[in-house]
Amino acid sequence: MNDTTARNSFTLLGLGDMGTALARTWIAAGHTPTVWNRTASKAQALVAEGGVAAPTPAAAVAANTLVVVCLLDDASVGSALEGVGLDGKDLVNLTTGTPAEARARAAWAEERGARYVDGGIMATPTMIGAPEAGGYVFYSGSRAAVEDHRALLEVPVGVRFVGEDPGHAALHDVALLSAMYGLFAGISHAYALTEGEEGVAPKDLAPLLSEWLGAMGFFVGNAAERLTSRDFTTGVVSSLAMQVAATGTLLRTAQEQGVDAGLISPYLELMRRRLEADPAAHGGEDTSGAILMLKR
Secondary structure, three states: OOHHHHHHEEEEEOOOHHHHHHHHHHHHOOOEEEEEOOOHHHHHHHHOOOOEEOOOHHHHHHHOOEEEEOOOOHHHHHHHOOOOOOOOOEEEEOOOOOHHHHHHHHHHHHHOOOEEEEEEEEOOHHHOOOHHHOOEEEEEEOHHHHHHOHHHHOOOOEEEEOOOOOOHHHHHHHHHHHHHHHHHHHHHHHHHHHOOOOOOOHHHHHHHHHHHHHHOOHHHHHHHHHHHHOOOOOOOOOOHHHHHHHHHHHHHHHHHOOOOHHHOHHHHHHHHHHHHHOHHHHOOOOHHHHHHHHOO
16 A cells, blocks of 8 residues: 555445535545445445445444544444444544543543544535535544544534533534524524515525524624623623513413424523523613523
């Protein structure tokens, strides 16, 4: 094997939709992944494109120093790598998991002589290999391993290293996804309110929603500044007391329209709890103070 081949070779375990998209992008860029998947036909399908199929996880891991894992969950990672020698390997785990699972898997890998990197993929399979789509992966754990393999890792999507704590990639991943689902919940509630209403077509509401949500994007930076300073009162434009008073209108409208308010009522209740905890202290606050009520 020549030096170029050695640099371009690595192992990829897991060929679901995301793993396959990653593999094909790497192959198209001239890299040669040794691939394994529990359903062997998926690995064989990539051989014609330039991949090398391995019959077992152990054989795949033995073939290269860099091992990228993209499986269903943390239990699948443990099952696939049970009894597999990892000494001297760089294990990059792109399997979705929790921060605690990432930290435990890092300790597990390091005990077996591997450098460990955890990854949180902020992209869908269709965004892989499409730089204009803006996808990237959060990485945390061994900084040295990330830098050693950065050129290869950057081929399918961008690289964003978020710290040497192995759990931080998963934490960033879940934080962003949680915000996404909260946004989807509000949008879904808005469409439900107007669903079937004569004269309010979804296609007409869509640009209004996009415009309004864009204008409200200031809350992201505002909340960060207030959580850092713990100053929730300076420069408040719309106070917590005023917003809590207005929530009744939102709930009554949902009732009138025959819409379940379950997607938005938890946040409205959170604001109410913050206000009622100390009306004099919290009434004039920005709503970002309610974030503190979520911590147990």
